[in-house]
Amino acid sequence: MDNLFDFSIPSRQSYVAVLIIIFKTVRIIFSRIWPVIIVLFLGKSDPDDEESYFLAGMIVLALLVMIISLINYFYTYFFVQDEALHLRKGVFTRKSINIPFERIQTINFEQNLIHSMFDVVSLKIDTAGSDQTEFEFYALSKSKANALRNLILEQKTGDSAVADEAEEIQPVQTESNIFSLPLGRLMKVGLSQNHLRSVGLIMLFFFWIFEKLQEAGVAIEEYQGQIPQDDFSVQFLFFAAIFFLAISVLISMFRTIFKYFNLRFIRTENGFKIISGLFTRKELAATDQKIQIILWADNLLKKQLKYVDLTLKQASSEQINQADTIKVPGISIQEVRRVMERLYPEFNPDLIVPKKVSKKYFHRFASIISIVGLVVIGLFIYISEWHYSIFAVFLVIVLLISRYLQYKKLSYDLNLEMLYLSGGAWGSRTTLLPIYKIQGVRMNQSPYQRKHNLASLSCFTASGTIKIPYISKSEARTLMNQILFKVESSKSRWM
Amino acid sequence: MEETEFENPEISVNDLPDVEAPVYQHVEKSYRDLSILSSSLIFIFLLVVYFAGGLIENLLLKPVYMFSFLLTWAIAFTATVVLSYYSWRWQGYVLREHDILYRTGIFFRSVTAVSFNRVQHCEINQGPLDRLFDLAELTVYTAGGSESDLNLRGLNPEVAHKIKEVILRKTTLDG
Numbered sequence: 001m002d003n004l005f006d007f008s009i010p011s012r013q014s015y016v017a018v019l020i021i022i023f024k025t026v027r028i029i030f031s032r033i034w035p036v037i038i039v040l041f042l043g044k045s046d047p048d049d050e051e052s053y054f055l056a057g058m059i060v061l062a063l064l065v066m067i068i069s070l071i072n073y074f075y076t077y078f079f080v081q082d083e084a085l086h087l088r089k090g091v092f093t094r095k096s097i098n099i100p101f102e103r104i105q106t107i108n109f110e111q112n113l114i115h116s117m118f119d120v121v122s123l124k125i126d127t128a129g130s131d132q133t134e135f136e137f138y139a140l141s142k143s144k145a146n147a148l149r150n151l152i153l154e155q156k157t158g159d160s161a162v163a164d165e166a167e168e169i170q171p172v173q174t175e176s177n178i179f180s181l182p183l184g185r186l187m188k189v190g191l192s193q194n195h196l197r198s199v200g201l202i203m204l205f206f207f208w209i210f211e212k213l214q215e216a217g218v219a220i221e222e223y224q225g226q227i228p229q230d231d232f233s234v235q236f237l238f239f240a241a242i243f244f245l246a247i248s249v250l251i252s253m254f255r256t257i258f259k260y261f262n263l264r265f266i267r268t269e270n271g272f273k274i275i276s277g278l279f280t281r282k283e284l285a286a287t288d289q290k291i292q293i294i295l296w297a298d299n300l301l302k303k304q305l306k307y308v309d310l311t312l313k314q315a316s317s318e319q320i321n322q323a324d325t326i327k328v329p330g331i332s333i334q335e336v337r338r339v340m341e342r343l344y345p346e347f348n349p350d351l352i353v354p355k356k357v358s359k360k361y362f363h364r365f366a367s368i369i370s371i372v373g374l375v376v377i378g379l380f381i382y383i384s385e386w387h388y389s390i391f392a393v394f395l396v397i398v399l400l401i402s403r404y405l406q407y408k409k410l411s412y413d414l415n416l417e418m419l420y421l422s423g424g425a426w427g428s429r430t431t432l433l434p435i436y437k438i439q440g441v442r443m444n445q446s447p448y449q450r451k452h453n454l455a456s457l458s459c460f461t462a463s464g465t466i467k468i469p470y471i472s473k474s475e476a477r478t479l480m481n482q483i484l485f486k487v488e489s490s491k492s493r494w495m
Numbered sequence: 496m497e498e499t500e501f502e503n504p505e506i507s508v509n510d511l512p513d514v515e516a517p518v519y520q521h522v523e524k525s526y527r528d529l530s531i532l533s534s535s536l537i538f539i540f541l542l543v544v545y546f547a548g549g550l551i552e553n554l555l556l557k558p559v560y561m562f563s564f565l566l567t568w569a570i571a572f573t574a575t576v577v578l579s580y581y582s583w584r585w586q587g588y589v590l591r592e593h594d595i596l597y598r599t600g601i602f603f604r605s606v607t608a609v610s611f612n613r614v615q616h617c618e619i620n621q622g623p624l625d626r627l628f629d630l631a632e633l634t635v636y637t638a639g640g641s642e643s644d645l646n647l648r649g650l651n652p653e654v655a656h657k658i659k660e661v662i663l664r665k666t667t668l669d670g
Contacts, residue, residue, distance in 0.1 A: 315638065439639030442607040443514070450604070460639030480608065481511040488593035488610045488669070495638075 005147050010077035010088060016118045017073050017138035023114055025066035032058050034212075073138070080151065085125070087135060099125065099135070105290065106314065106324055107149045109283035116281060121145050126324065153270070153287065174269055178342075179328060179335050181263040181276075185307075189330040190256035191249065192301035198248040198255070256329070265328050267342055272312060274326050284326050288343060290314045290495055292437045292463040296336050299427035307332050310339065315462035315495045325463075344418065344434065352420050354411035358454055361470035362407035369399050402426065412468050414479055417486070419459065421466055436490035437461050441480050445473070459483065462495065512591065514606055519587030519598050525628045526586075526649025530579040533624055538572045588647055590661060593669060595635065597645050609645055612669035613637050617659045621652065631655040635662065 076089040123137040261278035271287035312326040373396035380389035402425040455476035549555040582601040594610040631652040635645040
């Protein structure tokens with residue numbers, strides 16, 4: 001790598017950090033005082049003394065935090081020595097932290113508007129282990145950040161070159177674009193998002209405003225009288241629903257565009273990198289070794305548009321850590337295969353022979369749900385709650401159908417080196433991982449499963465559990481033996 | 496402490512070492528007493544809470560309520576004691592050449608396997624009740640999250656330390 005920068009000399013972060021710290025503080029203060037501004041705008045009298053004291057206190061506190069952060073900035077130095085990142089900070093009590101490169105899990109960049117104006121990035125370093133040694137650089141010039149990351153990654157892979165076979169086969173090409181998301185496709189992705197999430201967000205937003213307004217002393221109850229009461233006709237509800245849906249779609253659309261604008265999914269020397277975002281450019285990187293599981297999923301809409309969302313899950317100290325997950329939306333199955341070819345060069349997806357789970361997987365659920373459902377429905381009819389009973393019938397039917405679809409789609413295969421699991425009710429979801437990444441296996445048997453000579457198998461990995469339910473006992477046993485054999489005989493480092 | 500010898504043979508599926516073949520080592524018999532005692536303590540506590548509540552809210556002391564509570568209490572108590580008594584029989588562990596197996600549960604049975612080259616670290620704990628019965632708990636941590644950590648309860652402290660040593664030795668060997 002280019003050694004334009006000498007990291008052995010202790011240095012500070014870029015001066016832009018000062019600006020970033022100030023900006024952060026301003027944002028915090030603003031988010032505190034805007035309800036008051038609204039109150040003034042609505043022509044209310046001043047908020048009472050207690051409130052304004054509280055507000056003043058908040059502002060003083062925020063300013064104090066800012067001053068401390070600024071002082072800290074001037075007293076924080078970092079340098080590289082003996083394959084470790086060293087940090088020296090503190091004014092009165094000097095503190096020095098060193099993070100060995102091999103403990104560093106991920107190095108991620110982020111760029112908001114101010115960052116991009118000055119061509120700097122913020123850099124977040126996550127480490128393995130329970131002791132919290134995370135570190136965030138507010139601002140570092142982009143070239144310097146890149147050089148630092150390359151330095152860390154280079155030395156990390158240097159000592160483990162034997163372990164990863166994928167690395168050797170990969171021809172030495174520094175970076176190549178695998179996938180990018182043009183605007184048209186981005187719009188499609190936005191349209192086919194899970195809109196329920198947006199509905200949740202809208203509701204949260206309303207609650208938030210409601211709370212803020214109340215906090216700020218606006219008596220919302222006073223306005224309630226102004227809402228016409230007699231208009232709740234079917235027509236009104238219909239239009240309200242349409243309106244709500246439209247807003248949800250719009251919000252998902254904007255969220256998607258903000259998040260995934262100009263997305264580039266890149267194959268790096270020994271891993272993957274994704275850069276995206278409209279105002280805040282986010283960059284996430286993962287090395288092949290760190291990636292534990294890949295999975296791709298679609299829903300009914302995405303299926304029509306013929307694409308899936310691909311997720312690369314990295315090992316993380318906390319089990320499910322969204323921040324360490326690389327998500328590539330709007331990618332086609334062919335492109336997923338290209339990712340697979342690079343990540344698992346020895347694996348041939350055509351060799352997968354999906355096997356089905358026992359039909360008891362459906363039967364058991366169906367009988368339990370039917371019995372519970374019948375009791376509940378009977379109860380509702382008994383107390384003459386017709387609406388509820390119709391709703392319950394509907395719910396039972398939906399549950400039965402989705403479980404049936406799940407049963408139909410659920411299939412798995414343990415193919416030499418890989419574990420494959422595919423499922424889903426309305427959409428589909430496929431998980432793939434090398435067997436040697438498994439940390440532990442458990443075979444479970446409920447009394448019912450024992451009676452029918454069935455079992456379920458759970459495979460624990462550093463990024464979640466994969467469960468194969470309702471397979472024959474002997475099959476579960478064989479799988480468990482095979483997995484243990486692979487894990488124990490493998491010399492590859494799982495991370 | 497028993498260490499069963501196993502080969503790690505060719506890939507033929509039927510020749511792989513079987514998770515069900517080995518003889519599982521029982522935990523200490525006094526663990527049964529311990530689990531019965533600890534569930535008894537919980538149930539006695541529940542009883543005390545109920546009657547203490549009865550002092551404040553007299554309704555609870557009405558015969559109908561009191562009787563139904565006592566009946567439920569007695570059934571649940573008996574069931575728990577019987578379960579603790581018999582589940583001991585199904586609880587066991589095996590140390591093999593490359594992994595540790597742990598079996599538990601009477602109705603819902605499970606066998607968990609963790610291979611030594613995936614162990615992060617081990618921990619031995621001894622609570623106050625454990626000390627009373629001279630028992631210890633060995634926890635084997637993996638990177639697979641809390642669900643995959645092994646909790647071997649009811650071990651003799653010496654045995655626990657020995658197992659821990661074996662695991663750590665194997666971990667450095669295999670890892």
